[in-house]
Amino acid sequence: MATYISKNLISGEEIVLTAKNHWLNFFSKDWLAYCLSSNEYVITNKRIVVKEGIISRRIVEINLSKIESVTVNQGVFGRLLGCGSFTIIGSGGTRETFRNIDNPVKIKRAFQELVS
Helix, strand or coil, X not given: CCCHHHHCCCCCCCEEEEECECHHHHHCCCHHHHHHCCCEEEEECCEEEEEECCCCCEXXXXXXXXXXXXXXXXXXXXXXXXXXXXXXXXXXXXEEEEEEEECHHHHHHHHHHHHC
């Protein structure tokens, strides 16, 4: 099954990393989105793309060249269970936070490797 992001890649773009919601979301108000695996978090060689939602969609696309930093927040339980949130801070003060993501440190590392 093709995902939203794989169907909307631009010319010369390749997926570097995909991430998903952590299984803890099954116990939250977003359990339906988790069960349907509808949220997509992808880093490509050109941008970060996030698609959230089942019926209504929220899509965030930020070019790697426009991102100033990616930060990760993990509490004690998040570190133990491998989940947390990551925030993308773009040029001009744009700030997008995505919560309860599986292995957010891996996302930050992939971003750093692409821009260095």
